[in-house]
Amino acid sequence: MIPNDAPSNPWERTSLPNGRHLIGGEWVPARTGEVVDVIDPSSGTVITTVPRGDATDVDDAARAAEEAFPAWRDESATVRGELVHRWAELCRERASDLDALEAFEVGRPLLGSSPIPRTIAYVAGAADKVAGLTLPSHHPDALGMTLREPYGVCGSIIPWNVPGKLMAADVAPAVAAGNTIVVKPAEDAPLTVLYLAALAQQAGLPAGVLNVVTGYGAEAGAALPENARIRRMSFTGSPDTGRRVMEACSRRLIPVHLELGGKSPQVVLGDADLSRAVPAIVTSMTFNAGQVCAAGTRVVVDRSRHAELVDRVAERVANLRMGSWDSGADMGPLINARQQDRVLGYLDVGRGEGADVVVGGSRPSGAEFDSGFYVQPTIFDSVTPEMRIAQEEIFGPVLAVLPVDGAEEAVSVANGTEYGLVASVWTHDVGTAVRTARRVQAGQVYVNTMGSTDVIGAPFGGYKRSGFGRTMAADTILDYTQVKTLIIKAE
Template sequence: MNEFANDISHYPCFINGQFVEAEHGQTISVEFPGDNVTFATVPACSTSQAMEALDAAERSQPAWQALPPIERAGYLCKIADGLREQRDHFARLLVLEQGKTLAEALGEVDDTIRYMTYSAEAARRIAGEIFPADAPNEQLLIHRVPHGVTVGLCAFNYPLALIGRKIGPALVTGNTMVLKPHDLTPVTACEFAKLIDASGLPAGVLSIVTGTTGEVGIPLVEDPRTRLITMTGSIAAGQAIYASAAKNMTVLSLELGGKAPFIVLEDANVDKAVEAAVVARFANCGQVCICNESVLVHEKIAGEFTEKLIKRVAEIKVGDPMKNIGMGPSTSPAGLQRVNDTVEKTVAEGARLACGGRRPDGAEFENGNWMEPTVLVDATADMTAFQQEIFGPVLPIAKISGFEEALAISNARNDGLSAYLWTQDYNRMMHAIQSLQTGTIFINKGICGYIQGYHNGHKLSGLGGEDGIHGIEGYLQKRTVYMAWDC
């Protein structure tokens, strides 16, 4: 299935405006999830190389900050233009390293362009404030200034979009950044460095360093020169970064995991809810942080909803993601094993496997991280599939007696990234807005993410957030000025 199985390419990383190899010549192999055959390698950089990237970021930051924001925005526009010109190329790389379908990969490239252009457009909207002083011939000003050197840590599920999501607001506000892609999916990041180089971005403003968490990630997080860390990943990873950054009081923006409930009440439009539930679960093989992680459906319509959902899930075609089928493979063997373990435990606890739950038939599926779209019925909220984030193509369904029960189940969790609610009752919509303890609520709406919105979590699902004016604001700190004149 991997057309590049016999053509292993190597992608250098990018430090201080130069394409470089690992100090000791070591590499990281990158596999196509469809067959787990290596198709590329990237440098396994050393700690000293990560420090070199920080050195460059620190040296270049004052001059970068001194540029007018609109000039900084110009570089982002050049990078976005380059990505637009190579849209198909980057989409194919995304398919190869992450496993998403080609259509999803093309959408990710487009999202990356939007993230960067939105940030560029914000260059003329970076605003301060003026307040009246308490004494004559004085002025009280609040300026917004960059933090300085920042570090971006990316997750594997959107290896390109997360780059745009982080570098856009960081750079336009005058910060410099050292970016570390995920070990599983570093190829598009290294290829993206060519666009950085072609844009003429000053050396050191943005470096991309590939390597392990121990050699690269932890040193970047713990270094006192790092003034802000933006990370997308699991709750456990976020907690580790929180602890490591404590000594230096480093500012954190952590978008972490969640367990989005998909609540369907008795007055919902069942057909629309079914379609939204399927898309929000099986997009990107279920590897989306705001995916539908579990269905809580009212007992009065549970039979109709479940029957229609299972029928719809059966229509999802699994296969070669380059052929734009419905669902590709999971990204890693370890991730797939965790998903399989979740299914086995939940069935042992009393749930019933309604469809899926196994590797698809066929020679093309003998290797790789394949799993049929899976639905678990007769589940309850205390079962493993409801308690643990699945991050895979498995959907558990449980019956509820009403909205209050769904609210209690959802709010009992210690995370709170997103939630879905399907109802025609405006009172319950408003009740949900006031009461659901999540950063995002989709009401009669499928999974989406508008660039002008705000993507953040409550409770253990994170600190800070990304996108929109509030995402830009997160890369700025306030400086208060008490100014007197005529003295």
């Protein structure tokens, strides 16, 4: 455990070395010796440095993973599961530290704990449940069966918005299934991933099973799917980058899982309970400053409830407090200056398209906001479906309100983007809820709630431009295996 007199800076509390990433069980600098600054988004100051890895570092990590693979593949599934479970236990012991570290580097308010231990523990229990099938045969002396075998070295590119949970959701099933893995975290938020890797080391994961290479996406990230040792890829991030990852995987003919963007609708029908819908809408648009692929940034509302909903959401948003991760604020900054400029640019786009700013619409004023990357939570009303602010993923605390006439139009508007990650439906009528939820094109649809944290093992992934493949489900571990058919005939 971290001692009580340890530094208050969450990164310093980990006691991990600056300027090092994990390759083959060793904490090493980049081959070039170059580093990348990790910036505190609340203040704009440098937290620490991490290696500026490139293709050479990626190959070093992939080679270490390749060398570790045979022994890890042949290890008992029970032992693999026990080691992953021990990793989960260490994460549980340090759950508040994990929460603080991720909040610090991303800029979001503290959650009070961390969902990471549950994610890892859930997968650990599946390690020795992976099984094949016995096949029927035409001959009494023939025996047919299928075996589930790991791919080998996997690659994983993790985004900056929820790095800890997404790293755990990718690494845990990969290694539990007998694969080894190379992880490339985002340069803006690599620290939680590095700390999780250190905890996996402490849990007894053998050297080379889990490797982390830090650096820029265009350098280390681009090199990962191109590396000849990588046999399977996972990517979470923007559709444009996901397309490039998929193109690289297609050239090498290796499988890839993509979890991409969203423009999630929250469908509020005429009989909706606004006392439940309004808090959920505000939380969904402002959690992590709207920098979540599943953020509900479009409200498709029945015209009969439109004015009341806008007033109630605006009142709640106007009373939100902004501030740093440890200030007790309701919402923090955006991740960096580029993202701040992007979101402010979309606010100009919305005004130019004729949408009305109900609340927010600019940077907050005050000395405490001058050095961080803050943008006010903003509500746009009088939005029409063809507007860019209703079609494009902004990745910021920006809500577009689209009034409609009835459930039919609501479904049409909800489905009227390229994305299909999540959606919510708010209504008292069970029949309407079922019909609407079935017709909305999204990988997850919530009724009278927004989020899947109350359900264990809910598959997460999207339709359309939001990607393909599912994570966090009971059978996710099978996606990290390939099927071998074995046929034996007696002499």
